[in-house]
Amino acid sequence: MIRHLFQLCPQPRLLIRLSALHAVLAVLQGLLLALLIPILDAVLRPQPDFAAATPWLIAGGAGLVVYAALTAIATPVGFAASMDLAAQLRHRAIDHATTLPLGWFTAEHKTRLARTVTADASNIGQLAVTIGAPAIISTLVPATIVVVTFAVDWRMALLFLALAPIAFLTLRRAARIAAIADAELDAAATEIAGRAIELGQAQPVLRAAGHGTTGSARMRAALDEHRASYRRGLRRSLVPDLTYTAVVMAGFVAVLALGAHLMLSGELEVAEAVALLVLAVRFLEPLGGLIELIGALRAMDNAIVRVRALLDTPALPVRAQPVHELADAAIELSGVTYAYGDRPALSDVSFRCEPGTTTALVGPSGSGKTTVTRLIARFFDVGQGSVRIGGVDVRDVDPAVLLEDVAIVFQDVYLFDDTIEENLRLARPDASWEELEQAARAARLDEVVERLPDGWRTRVGEAGAQLSGGERQRVSIARAFLKRARIVLIDEAGSALDPENEAAVSEAIANLTRDRRRTVIVIAHRPATLAAADRVAALDRGRVTETGTPADLRRSGGTFARLYDQYDHARSWRITAR
Ligand SMILES: Nc1ncnc2c1ncn2[C@@H]1O[C@H](COP(=O)(O)OP(=O)(O)OP(=O)(O)O)[C@@H](O)[C@H]1O
Numbered sequence: 001m002i003r004h005l006f007q008l009c010p011q012p013r014l015l016i017r018l019s020a021l022h023a024v025l026a027v028l029q030g031l032l033l034a035l036l037i038p039i040l041d042a043v044l045r046p047q048p049d050f051a052a053a054t055p056w057l058i059a060g061g062a063g064l065v066v067y068a069a070l071t072a073i074a075t076p077v078g079f080a081a082s083m084d085l086a087a088q089l090r091h092r093a094i095d096h097a098t099t100l101p102l103g104w105f106t107a108e109h110k111t112r113l114a115r116t117v118t119a120d121a122s123n124i125g126q127l128a129v130t131i132g133a134p135a136i137i138s139t140l141v142p143a144t145i146v147v148v149t150f151a152v153d154w155r156m157a158l159l160f161l162a163l164a165p166i167a168f169l170t171l172r173r174a175a176r177i178a179a180i181a182d183a184e185l186d187a188a189a190t191e192i193a194g195r196a197i198e199l200g201q202a203q204p205v206l207r208a209a210g211h212g213t214t215g216s217a218r219m220r221a222a223l224d225e226h227r228a229s230y231r232r233g234l235r236r237s238l239v240p241d242l243t244y245t246a247v248v249m250a251g252f253v254a255v256l257a258l259g260a261h262l263m264l265s266g267e268l269e270v271a272e273a274v275a276l277l278v279l280a281v282r283f284l285e286p287l288g289g290l291i292e293l294i295g296a297l298r299a300m301d302n303a304i305v306r307v308r309a310l311l312d313t314p315a316l317p318v319r320a321q322p323v324h325e326l327a328d329a330a331i332e333l334s335g336v337t338y339a340y341g342d343r344p345a346l347s348d349v350s351f352r353c354e355p356g357t358t359t360a361l362v363g364p365s366g367s368g369k370t371t372v373t374r375l376i377a378r379f380f381d382v383g384q385g386s387v388r389i390g391g392v393d394v395r396d397v398d399p400a401v402l403l404e405d406v407a408i409v410f411q412d413v414y415l416f417d418d419t420i421e422e423n424l425r426l427a428r429p430d431a432s433w434e435e436l437e438q439a440a441r442a443a444r445l446d447e448v449v450e451r452l453p454d455g456w457r458t459r460v461g462e463a464g465a466q467l468s469g470g471e472r473q474r475v476s477i478a479r480a481f482l483k484r485a486r487i488v489l490i491d492e493a494g495s496a497l498d499p500e501n502e503a504a505v506s507e508a509i510a511n512l513t514r515d516r517r518r519t520v521i522v523i524a525h526r527p528a529t530l531a532a533a534d535r536v537a538a539l540d541r542g543r544v545t546e547t548g549t550p551a552d553l554r555r556s557g558g559t560f561a562r563l564y565d566q567y568d569h570a571r572s573w574r575i576t577a578r
Helices: 002-008 013-034 036-043 050-097 107-130 132-152 154-201 203-208 217-264 270-312 369-376 399-405 420-425 433-442 446-451 469-483 499-512 527-532 550-556 559-577
Strands: 331-340 343-353 358-362 384-389 406-409 487-491 519-523 535-540 543-548
Touching (some): 002 270, 013 050, 013 270, 036 050, 107 270, 154 217, 154 270, 343 369, 343 535, 358 369, 358 499, 369 384, 369 487, 433 446, 469 487, 469 499, 499 519, 499 527, 543 559, 550 559
Parallel strands (some): 358 519, 358 535, 406 487
């Protein structure tokens, strides 16, 4: 565990200094106790010899001063080490998370990441200090006392030595059970965190279903499981904990019995017997305390394992000499196959999109449209085949260059709770006002900004809640303009937009392709977008079934024609229903 802790910590300077300080303190404590032997020997005689005791008392006093000084130093070092360790772990976890494939960020992994960065990092930082220090003392003080005891009476020293492995074995069993209990408790706590996020996000659905105030059954089940794991842990650890305490107590009885025997048989002086008794107490007391530390030590060990699991997750592979410039924005998929685990999503998908064109992806739900866009943006890598941009396999492109050249307009656009200006500047922080306004005009965001009470300085609310879905999409398209991304991947809103937003978003998409260097792929749901596309790729169950111009495909009467009629029918139904 100690090795793992040091491996996790790239700069363990403070941790090493702290551990060394506590090791010195532990040995010093043992040596100070050893001074009792000559002092008691000089004082507990029929004729006390204070002169003989004086040098030892002076040495003891000096030792206590050093001990106090080192303890005073250890406190701020411990605090700094705890904060430093937690900060280093957070940075490592976050830095590593930014290198992971975007496909890794599932709801479960996001909750795990949040817990690693918050709970695990601070627990490791705190426990390494609050538990690490007593753990060092609880092992080094008894070890020093064993050495010292050999100087007084070898039989007592051997008894101490014999007790240590028995205590260690029973402690190990208690530790194993504590580790299992902690892992179960942490899994239950992570489940609660996940359910809490879900509960917040799913409030509209829950309320619509009449569960707004009572909360979800899944949350209650998670809370029940957490309580049950806690009880299970307590029940399981009862016997091993009691066994360990019994071993320590039995050790104490054995020490008393041996001390009494040696004294009664005249083999030990009273002073030596008293000194040994004090040493025995200081030998057994920290051992007894270990049982209380072990649960926390195992909790720290489990937290270390979780942080390591995150850090060991393979990053998106980057070539040693990646391509830094893409000749153009032509996109070509050749024989692309992809599966989520063992669930196939795409099989042998091939099509090409030329710069300056818009390609509409159509197909029934689950046909693989989103997966195609994810692979182009390299959220994850293809199983077989290749995705090429400007003739270069995306796996060979510098990820930063890819991020710069690709803009994604999601169906559900996430905006930060900040001004509309800052939300746009995210795409290019150093953009001038003129560029900002130009991007807004092209995305038809300018008319939204004009309507807002504080114009560009209007805050959009949490996740952009103060803007409608269509308005949020316009912000996202404006970001793509501002970023000067040559590839724009759009997941058009599937749900109904009001006519004004629908027309605005369609015009914004059309504006994107005015730049002949830009390639646009849109997962289309509206007949207007389908009709305006230069080309269409129709997907069904992960395969491309048709490609061609919208007019040709409508005439051919295949999947596209059927879907087009469905969308058109749904639209006219919506209009009539209004
Ligand atoms: N993260 C994921 N993990 C596992 N399976 C997934 C994941 N995302 C998509 N799938 C599965 O892959 C297949 C293709 O999904 P994809 O989202 O690409 O389809 P789609 O055509 O975009 O669907 P929709 O129009 O409903 O958004 C589906 O069977 C889907 O269930």
